[in-house]
Amino acid sequence: MDERRHRGNGDDWFDPPTDEAVAPAAPAPRSRQAATAAGRRLVPAGSVLVAGLVGLGLALLLNAAGIQRTAKAMPFGAQRTVAVAAIAPVAALSRLLFLDRPSRAALALLGRDRPPEETGSGLRDLGRPSPASAGLRTPTAARPLRVWVGGDSMAQNTGAQVVQYAQESGVMRATLDYHISTGLSRPDFYDWPRRLAYVARVLQPDAAVAFFGANDAQAVDFNGRVLDSGSPAWDALYGQRVGQAMDTLLRGGATRVYWVGLPIMGSTAFSRAVAVLDTIYRREAAARPGVVFVDTWSMFATPRGAYSAYLRDAHGDLQLMRQSDGVHMTLAGASRLGWTIVAKIRRDYRVGGTVPAQ
Amino acid sequence: MLFPTITFAIFFVAVFIASWLLMPRRRTWKVFIVLAGCVFYGWWDYRAVALLAVVALANFLFARAIDRARGAAARKAALVIALVFDLGLLAAFKYFDFFVVSAANVFHVVGLQVSPPLVTLALPVGISFLIFRIISSVVDVYRGSLEPASLLDVAVYVAFFPYLLAGPIARASEFLPQLRRPRDPRRIDASRAFFLIFAGLFKKMLIADYVATHLVTGVFTTPGRYSSLETLLGIYGYAVQIYCDFSAYSDMAIGLSLLLGFELPDNFNAPYTARDVRDFWRRWHMTLSSWIRDYLYIPFGGNRKGVRRTYVNLMAAMLLAGLWHGAAWTFVFWGGLHGAGLCYDHWRGGRRRARGEPALRDGFWAVARQRFLTFQFVAFAWVFFPTRSDFASPFAVLARLFTAWGSVGANVTLTVVAVIALGIAIQYVPARATGLAQVRFSRLSPLLQGVGLALGFFVLNVVGPQGPAAFLYFRF
Numbered sequence: 009m010d011e012r013r014h015r016g017n018g019d020d021w022f023d024p025p026t027d028e029a030v031a032p033a034a035p036a037p038r039s040r041q042a043a044t045a046a047g048r049r050l051v052p053a054g055s056v057l058v059a060g061l062v063g064l065g066l067a068l069l070l071n072a073a074g075i076q077r078t079a080k081a082m083p084f085g086a087q088r089t090v091a092v093a094a095i096a097p098v099a100a101l102s103r104l105l106f107l108d109r110p111s112r113a114a115l116a117l118l119g120r121d122r123p124p125e126e127t128g129s130g131l132r133d134l135g136r137p138s139p140a141s142a143g144l145r146t147p148t149a150a151r152p153l154r155v156w157v158g159g160d161s162m163a164q165n166t167g168a169q170v171v172q173y174a175q176e177s178g179v180m181r182a183t184l185d186y187h188i189s190t191g192l193s194r195p196d197f198y199d200w201p202r203r204l205a206y207v208a209r210v211l212q213p214d215a216a217v218a219f220f221g222a223n224d225a226q227a228v229d230f231n232g233r234v235l236d237s238g239s240p241a242w243d244a245l246y247g248q249r250v251g252q253a254m255d256t257l258l259r260g261g262a263t264r265v266y267w268v269g270l271p272i273m274g275s276t277a278f279s280r281a282v283a284v285l286d287t288i289y290r291r292e293a294a295a296r297p298g299v300v301f302v303d304t305w306s307m308f309a310t311p312r313g314a315y316s317a318y319l320r321d322a323h324g325d326l327q328l329m330r331q332s333d334g335v336h337m338t339l340a341g342a343s344r345l346g347w348t349i350v351a352k353i354r355r356d357y358r359v360g361g362t363v364p365a366q
Numbered sequence: 367m368l369f370p371t372i373t374f375a376i377f378f379v380a381v382f383i384a385s386w387l388l389m390p391r392r393r394t395w396k397v398f399i400v401l402a403g404c405v406f407y408g409w410w411d412y413r414a415v416a417l418l419a420v421v422a423l424a425n426f427l428f429a430r431a432i433d434r435a436r437g438a439a440a441r442k443a444a445l446v447i448a449l450v451f452d453l454g455l456l457a458a459f460k461y462f463d464f465f466v467v468s469a470a471n472v473f474h475v476v477g478l479q480v481s482p483p484l485v486t487l488a489l490p491v492g493i494s495f496l497i498f499r500i501i502s503s504v505v506d507v508y509r510g511s512l513e514p515a516s517l518l519d520v521a522v523y524v525a526f527f528p529y530l531l532a533g534p535i536a537r538a539s540e541f542l543p544q545l546r547r548p549r550d551p552r553r554i555d556a557s558r559a560f561f562l563i564f565a566g567l568f569k570k571m572l573i574a575d576y577v578a579t580h581l582v583t584g585v586f587t588t589p590g591r592y593s594s595l596e597t598l599l600g601i602y603g604y605a606v607q608i609y610c611d612f613s614a615y616s617d618m619a620i621g622l623s624l625l626l627g628f629e630l631p632d633n634f635n636a637p638y639t640a641r642d643v644r645d646f647w648r649r650w651h652m653t654l655s656s657w658i659r660d661y662l663y664i665p666f667g668g669n670r671k672g673v674r675r676t677y678v679n680l681m682a683a684m685l686l687a688g689l690w691h692g693a694a695w696t697f698v699f700w701g702g703l704h705g706a707g708l709c710y711d712h713w714r715g716g717r718r719r720a721r722g723e724p725a726l727r728d729g730f731w732a733v734a735r736q737r738f739l740t741f742q743f744v745a746f747a748w749v750f751f752p753t754r755s756d757f758a759s760p761f762a763v764l765a766r767l768f769t770a771w772g773s774v775g776a777n778v779t780l781t782v783v784a785v786i787a788l789g790i791a792i793q794y795v796p797a798r799a800t801g802l803a804q805v806r807f808s809r810l811s812p813l814l815q816g817v818g819l820a821l822g823f824f825v826l827n828v829v830g831p832q833g834p835a836a837f838l839y840f841r842f
Contacts, residue, residue, distance in 0.1 A: 046801050049808040050553035053386040056625060059556065060382070062816025064375055067823035074827060075372065114828040165587055172588040318467050318484060324474055326467045326482075327756070328694075332489045339587065339759055 070111055072102035081197035084227040084234050124187075125203040134181050134211055144263050146358045147179040147214075153357055156207055156262075158185035159219035162270070165337045169346025170217055177350070177359055183211070191223040192249045193237075204253055208260020215357070216257040217349055219268040220250075221289075222335055225281035238284055246285075251292045258298045264356055265299045266349055267292075271308035272315045274334015279315065300356075302349060308341065367409040369618045370567055377406065378622065381527075385626055386551045396518045396545070403525030407491075414490045417455075422517070422524040424451055425500045429507045429514040445508045449501065456497045459489055464693035492531040494690055498657055500524065503538030505661055512539050519545055528619040528626070532612070534633040535653040541628070549627030557808035560815070561800065562621030564822050570614035571830035573789045577603040581777050586752045586759070589766040593775035597766045599786065604752060605745040606789030609637060612651070636793035638744070641726055641736040643707035644715075646744055658687050673716075680712065681705040696757060700750040707743060741790075 068075065076099045079091035102108045115121040134154040147153035155174050157167040163186040174180035185207065190198035200220075207213070225237045228245060235242040250267075257265045267289050270282040286305060293301035308329060310316045317330040321340065329341035337345060353359070367374050381402050388395040408415040428448035435441040457465075466482040473480050490496075503523065506512035515523070515538070523541050585592050585600025592600065616633035623630045633653050640646035647655045663683040669676040681702065688701020715725035726736060749760045807815065 047805045048555060048557050049805075051556050051808070051812070053382075053551040053554055055812040056554050056556045057379075057383065058812040059560075059815035059819065060379065062813055063819025063823065064379070066817060066820030067827070070820060070824045071827045078372075110824070111828060114824075118828065120828075164583075168584065168588040168591075172590045175591060316484060318463065324479065325471045326474075328467075340756060342587075 068098055069102045069105065069107045072099040073108050073111060075099075081194065084229070123199070123202065125199045126206055131183050131185055131211065134183055134213065144357050145214075149179055153180045153353070153359075154211070154214045155180055155182040155217065155353070156185060156211055156213035156215075156257075157182055157217040157219075158203075158207070159268075160186065160190050160222050161188045161336060162222045162268075163217075163219040164188070165339060165342035166219060166268070166345045166349075167217070169339075169342045170349050173346055173350035174353070177354065179359055180353070189223055192220055192253060193224040193226055193228045193246065195249075196229065201249070201252060201256065204256040204260075208256050208262075212261040213257075214262060215264045215266070215353060216262040217266045217268065217353075218253065218257070220253075221270045221282065221285045224285060225278070237281065243284070243288065247288045247292055250288055251295070254292060254296055254299050258296065263298060264353070265296075266302055266352060267299055268302045268345070268349065269304050271304040271345075272313075274315055274317070274330065278335070300352065302352065304345060304348075307345065307348065367406050369615070369622075370571060373409075377402075382625060389549055389551060389627070393518070396522050399527075400518070400521045400525045403522075403527040403530060406527035407525065407530055410491070417490050417493070417496075418521075418525050421452070421455070421496060421500055422521040424448075425504055425524075426515070426517045426520040428504050429520070432504065432508050433514045441508060445504065448504045452497050452501050452504075456493060458485065459493055461689075461693045468695075492533075495529070495531070495533045495535055496524065498535050498654070498690075499529075499537070502535070502657065502661065503542075506537070506539050512542070515542050526623075526628070528622040528628075529630060532615045532619070533651075533653060534616050534619065534630050535657055536630050537653075537657075540631060544628055551627075554627065555624050556815075557804045559621040559624035560819060561804050561807065562617040562624070564819075566614035566616075566618035566621065567822075567826055568614075569610035569617070569789075569792070571826050573785055574607045574610035574614065575830070576785050577607050577782065577789070580779075580782050582607050582752075584777070586763060589759070589763045592766060592770070592777065593773050594767050594769065594771045596775035596777045597763060597770070599778060599782065601745055601749060601763070601767075602790075603782070603786050605638070605741070605748050606786050608748060608751065609634070609793075610789050638741050638790055638793050639737055640740050640744075641733060642711045642715075642740055643704060643743065644711045646740060647704070647708070654687070654690075658683050662686060676712065677709045680708045684708060691751075696750045696760065699757070700747055703743075703747045703750070707747075 072095065076092075076095045079088065079095045082088035082091055099108075112121065134156070135152070145151075153174075155170075157163060157170050159167065163184070167184040167186055171182040171184050174182040185203075187198050187203075190200065192200055195201055207216075224246065227234050227236050228242060229235075230241070230245055235245060254265055254267065269286045269289050273279045273282055283305075286303075290301045290303075293299040306313070308315075308319065310319070315334070317328055317332075317334070318326045319329045319341075321327045321344070327340040328338050329344065330336070331338055367377060381399075384398060385395065385402075388398050404415045404418065407418060425448065428444060428451070431444040432441050432448070435444050463484045466484060470480050470482045500523075503512065503515075503520070507514050519542055522545060523538055526541070529536055581596065581600050582603040585597055586604065589597060613634040620630045620632065631653050633651060635649040635652065637646055637650035640649050663679055666679040666682055667675055668679060671679075682705075684701045684705030685698055686701070687704070688697045688699070691697045691700070711725075718725055726732075746764075749763055750757075807818065810818070
């Protein structure tokens with residue numbers, strides 16, 4: 009796909025015939041000479057600009073609806089306001105010229121026109137739901153515990169480890185349902201209430217593990233009013249959404265919902281915001297008998313309570329637990345948390361056997 | 367700022383217009399392009415711009431000091447100070463915690479528990495590329511193959527945004543002369559640039575991100591959930607993903623530079639068509655491999671000090687190349703595997719040449735076998751790449767190849783197999799075919815070119831994933 013052109017001395021890589029002196033790298037052949045030799049027409053900057061603007065402009069009109077959705081999903085603030093205002097007339101023009109039709113038709117053809125929250129794409133088949141049971145039934149290989157694990161990007165690595173440890177038990181079936189950059193603050197970006205209703209209706213898991221919050225400390229829109237993160241009104245609204253999410257999963261048949269709290273973060277400011285979210289999760293979980301709050305804060309802090317990307321593992325070795333963003337887990341961190349969650353599930357549902365080593 | 371975003375498209379159109387308008391005023395243009403680089407690099411975190419400023423200023427002074435030093439010892443001392451400074455920056459951001467923690471774990475093995483001081487600095491994106499680029503400039507000044515540049519030229523070289531985040535590692539000796547030559551606004555190689563940009567978008571959005579989402583990430587994070595066949599496909603899938611992801615960035619960087627009138631060195635040349643490991647390194651990340659050759663392998667002694675020393679030099683160069691990719695022993699191990707592969711090729715080629723035969727056997731089937739085996743070696747060596755921090759995970763992936771042949775697995779779909787095959791097949795597209803397409807495209811009117819571009823964007827938007835994923839090589 010690319011034009012094959014080596015540096016001047018590419019053929020002698022690590023095996024130079026003589027390397028007594030290091031010659032400077034040969035200057036790359038000039039593009040214009042190469043282009044002329046290849047027969048390509050070189051064009052003035054104005055023509056490039058016309059081609060580029062026509063291309064981008066037409067692409068903007070053809071994809072205006074999608075771009076408008078993306079603009080609206082941006083965090084509240086000046087950037088979003090400008091983006092939404094800028095794309096609105098483009099989207100209107102696109103509809104006026106019927107240029108929104110090709111995109112709609114193509115998406116329908118590819119089956120991508122349904123709301124993503126209403127599709128089972130990527131979900132593992134958990135088998136048929138068990139008859140409702142009053143308490144926490146002990147799963148067996150014939151009637152395994154069906155576990156749904158979901159959330160935002162925090163659930164990606166950790167959820168994968170939960171699924172793996174659950175599967176290793178031999179009496180659990182688990183599926184992972186994470187959606188990057190989403191959260192409970194912005195249903196206009198990804199409608200988690202709708203997704204959870206779908207999960208409750210279609211999958212009807214016996215147990216659920218939810219791990220949200222990495223993107224939730226942001227302003228929310230409530231009846232046209234923007235509520236700033238951390239304000240009392242925001243706290244009440246976010247708490248209500250968390251509670252509704254828990255209720256939806258419980259009503260869907262989950263006998264336990266494990267709500268995973270957020271760990272201490274690399275940034276002090278973000279840690280403060282996350283501590284507020286954890287308080288809300290803890291409060292809403294305490295108000296519902298079927299919900300367990302999994303406290304991860306101290307699990308990923310040093311003995312002095314500070315953040316560290318490296319923490320000691322079960323053998324006493326220092327392991328890199330957090331990614332360089334100071335937010336997400338490495339595999340070692342995810343393994344520690346996933347193991348803790350599955351150990352709780354095993355204990356609650358009286359799953360026999362040895363708890364797998366971390 | 368990510369390339370495949372609307373924000374970047376707006377940024378680039380503005381830079382393109384201003385850049386060509388300001389081009390006649392060279393000094394103003396340089397100031398402008400430095401500022402554009404700062405906006406681009408500081409988009410996520412404005413503090414990162416300070417790193418660019420420090421690197422540019424310090425290395426401008428080092429190069430001058432080397433150039434003005436009297437006597438070989440003084441020149442060498444100035445060079446050593448420059449290298450200590452540049453590598454020290456890299457070590458502080460990227461390697462300090464890794465080495466300290468590794469030492470603490472060694473102490474733990476012998477029964478001593480120490481709590482080392484950790485700095486845990488946020489890793490600036492693309493710092494390894496930045497440091498290798500700037501080292502090439504001071505070393506070339508030391509070697510006398512490059513004149514020291516003005517502070518403004520060094521700043522342009524450091525902050526030129528197309529290659530800032532993930533290369534190619536354009537050397538100062540390749541880039542700075544282009545600053546001194548006039549760039550003609552009437553003769554832009556736009557068709558090649560547009561093709562490269564689209565090739566990059568296509569590889570990134572339709573191949574790399576697809577295989578990552580639908581198979582690869584799962585196989586490498588939870589190998590226990592996947593069948594042996596899925597695991598095998600996941601390993602090939604990762605090989606395709608890393609190629610399509612990294613070469614996509616390079617293609618786009620080269621294409622964008624062309625639109626601004628600059629030529630960057632090519633970085634990839636169909637690496638999975640390589641016939642042995644040496645051939646692979648002539649085709650994969652070519653700007654890094656030639657950097658390693660010229661600034662590590664040859665200064666180590668290259669092949670001038672006997673056969674054994676050649677092998678030692680090859681291994682040392684590749685172990686360091688592994689470490690360059692990331693602060694983890696898995697990367698060092700990966701470098702060691704490639705070092706061993708190079709040593710083997712060197713040994714085998716030497717024996718064949720001693721018998722009067724070519725280093726590699728020719729003929730259709732021989733070449734096909736060599737390509738197949740080299741791809742297997744490269745793909746399986748990549749297993750140590752994505753997990754980064756520990757050895758348990760890659761070995762769990764490899765073990766899974768032998769322990770779960772009971773079922774095919776739900777993730778082995780026709781689309782996944784086709785996309786992986788496509789990722790390999792595109793490397794066999796003859797250069798003449800793409801060249802011909804570029805010629806034809808270049809002869810269209812700007813209006814028709816624009817319509818073609820719009821249709822390309824439309825297809826990417828409809829078929830591609832929602833929202834761009836970060837490029838893999840940003841981590842390095």
